[in-house]
Amino acid sequence: xxxxxxxxxxxxxxxxxxxxxxxxxxxxxxxxxxxxxxxxxxxxxxxxxxxxxxxxxxxxxxxxxxxxxxxxxxxxxxxxxxxx
Numbered sequence: 001x002x003x004x005x006x007x008x009x010x011x012x013x014x015x016x017x018x019x020x021x022x023x024x025x026x027x028x029x030x031x032x033x034x035x036x037x038x039x040x041x042x043x044x045x046x047x048x049x050x051x052x053x054x055x056x057x058x059x060x061x062x063x064x065x066x067x068x069x070x071x072x073x074x075x076x077x078x079x080x081x082x083x084x
């Protein structure tokens with residue numbers, strides 16, 4: 001994973017090798033970092049991908065998305081990610 005700061009938060013580029021190799025770009029705003037309890041943004045991204053991969057194959061994960069998009073597809077995300 002590569003992570004870099006942007007004007008309104010962070011951009012993470014994640015490569016997942018699980019059968020097929022996929023790449024994903026995730027935008028994390030400062031508000032999303034606070035909401036999902038991620039003082040360490042890299043750790044928040046890792047936990048979020050663990051959450052996603054427990055529910056769907058890497059080939060089904062969107063290639064580019066805002067972190068809060070996960071909650072649209074999986075309403076339990078906010079509650080679960082805070083516990084991880």
